[in-house]
Amino acid sequence: MTTKFFDRLSNDLTQLLEDPTDYNVTIEIGEAPNNQIFKVHSYILQSRSPYFKNKFNETPFNDDHIKVLTMPNSNISIGMFNVIIKYIYGGTISLEKLENSTIFDLVIASNELELDELVEYLQTYLVNNHASWLGLKFTQIYRTSYQVKNLEIIRDFYNDIIAKYPNTIFESENFHSLPEDALISILKHDDLQLEEGKIWEYLIKWGKVKNSALPTNFDKWTSDNFLTLKETLKGCLPHIRYFSFSNEDVVEKLFPYQQILEPKLFHDINSKIIIPNKQIASIVLPPRNILKLPIRNTRIPLLSSLITSEHELEISSWIDKKETPYIENNPYEFQLLVRGSRDGFDVKTIYNICDKVANTVIILKVEGTGEILGGYNPLEWENNNLLKKTQDSLIFSLKTANQKNSILSRVVRNFDCAIYNYPKNSDLSFDVALCLIGNLKTEKRCYCMVSASYLKPIRSDKFISKFSRFSIVSKEASFSVEECEVFKILPN
Template sequence: MTAKFFDRLSNDLAQLLEDPTDYNVSIEIGEAPNNQIFKVHSYILQSRSPYFKNKFNETPFNDDHIKVLTIPNPNISIKLFNVIIKYIYGGIISLEKLENSIIFDLLIASNELELDELVKHLQTYLVDNHASWLRLKFAQIYRTSYQVKNLEIIQEFYNDIIAKHPSTIFESENFYSLSKDALISIIKRDDLQLVEGKIWEYVIKWGKAKNSTLPTNLDEWTSDNFLTLKETLKECLPYIRYFNFSNEDVIERIFPYQQILEPKLFLDINSKIMTPNKPISSKILPARTIPDSNILTIEHSLEILSWIDRQEPYYTGNIQCKFELLAKGSRDGFDLKDIYNICDKVSNTIIVLKVEGTGEILGGFNPLQWNKEIKGRNRTGDSFAFSLKTSNLKNSILSRVKNKDYGIGYNSSVSWFSFGHTLVLRHNLKTSKLCYCRINGESYDKPIRSAEFLSLDHEPSSSNKSTFNVEEYEIFKVLKRND
């Protein structure tokens, strides 16, 4: 068994700092007469900091066999260096009595002195304990995090905010001064809550802002102008999800700037519009998804929110509502009775289903509370069912309730839930093969599946072609954002 006595070791080394016997380095912080000399030991500092190791190698001993160092950065104050040197010697740091701005200055100083362990700790401390202050100082600290190295934890904290609230940066006065690395770190995220057409638009604006001599009127652009923009954006363009643009966005937004794309990529974009099932050689990045979902893309979620708010055409900006995951099959099971238990008394929910074998995404919006005690139909005029756009379905299908008395059907005791006859869920969604959509019915205004998959019967058997199993389902509560 190995015994470790770190506390005693830390205390003894800290005492050595207080009584610097046999010191061989003096470090001057600040300017006279308000300066302070720290008498320290080269072996300790070299073992703890690559910065000091390099400094000692560059600095000769004086006649008294002492190496005299100065810290060139005037922002490293006596107060900050006191904290740092005590950490170097004793491995102890106390932050509770320090102001947040001082802690951040300490972070920058520690980073300059290459104290990687402390840099990581200070970032984590600020994110875990002072997130509200970081949000308040968003512009200043976010910019700083890309001007210096090793602040990945701070960067990730801010990029999480930007992913949820893109307007925080894209609509701010600081957007055009954003560094290329910062822009790439944002647009490469799978959870950036913007439709692809808007992301492209912002990237183009950023690139044009970096080249102030480009003509304002696109009709006046020469081939050299497009080449200039292409060169500026060459590291950003690979992170655009070109095959998730709407056809309208391809025509209105990509076509005018087609010269900045590689010819093969532009040809494949056109090919996907005209012959969606034809194989292409260009890399297809996955669609951006909402948090906690493996089914819904950003475009899907904006379309669903537009249907809830009865907006036409559907939203194209950033999401102003939050989708809170309540249940998913792969985590919570596929039995409807379990779903009732999880969602009981919860209102304003969306259920999405990935149909096994077909790639279809079916679902619906239930404005009423789930209720495992109720049996029968429940009146609402705001529910709807849908089939979402996929690689096999050119446009989404929306079916709104037509007969309000048949809006939502509940029956937990027999494992049954429905949006009229338009979408009926029964028993175990993954194994029983009893879910179906009916061909006729007056409760909703249109079917959400093609005719070959619609049932003529009420409660068809599992051998019927119209019945299906669910590969995965997700249920979300829709909330107004307040985070």
């Protein structure tokens, strides 16, 4: 039996980095006067990184028996290199205090230094913990995933989203700049949720944009024009499911472009229309597995700029009244209905968009404090003034960089007053425990009070008003929001 003392080994090597006895390499990161010199040991770095092994072989010792390595053209910052060098020496990394954008930059830097283990870990971390942020950065990072090798985990994450929600890319203004290998990867998906005729239309448009000299008037196309388009699409054409086209699409969409298809293939397509059971020589790819997703699913399920996947799991566990939070396999999908910066911040806007919609979660980022507050309403919001009774609503304050733990407060009494549904007064509230009034961004009329209905306050004492709904709310207790979002909670 072999016993492994990795913790002590990691600590000892990290100490060697902090007190670099007998170092024989210096690495300069950045440019003077804002540069930093790292004193390191060649044997450790070259055993951990093929990149450094090659660099050290190319770099001679100076008169002091030190190899001097500079990285002036690298995109690796001093902060990033600090994280990476600690990983190289001690095999440890801490990401909790890092911005998502910094973590992604670390992926690129680690890839440059050929640290495959770290590249895989960081990608997995982002996909599992910050899928919503990846969704917001869709176009930028998706393109990068094809420009930089070894980003398969992030690339597959995006391709799975595209397969389920194809409009995220096909209707994007950046679709025509999509690299060919990215487009081919999408076309290979058996579960791409688009009819084949529509896929063909997008493919033709993509090919035309790649050849701006092609005539805009299709009637003026020559054989050379079709040959140019065929050459551009040659890598994509084998992945189209030609025998899944409707007869109407064959006539209206394929027939005009028959010159870019092999004659035998086009003959077989027509033969299948006339004699469906006829044996043909062309390869017949299986039809795509179209799930008949409702229209609401044309967007990425969670595109929040306020909450993470971890928050999403926590809220879902509260809705299901679980003692411990879900850590994976969320039973719910969070469908974005309202975003203040997109749809407007007035409470009446929420009522208009969410009229007759039940099972919603409202998320707010408080101006000035960065708090993330919210509430869950299992009942329908309605464009009628009324109190609504429920025993299942809840409000909360989520864990953030400035708040160590989330706070949950369920409705526990006075259930008849659990929900204030008052659109005419621009009032949307959970009793007095969380009150949203007017324009959430400009009016600063929102507040939290001690409530007879909800178990406990979700803000600290200095931000809580202790009087009734009809009392004057203190300046400290009133707040506006930086952003607000409303999600419909759907079974996954």
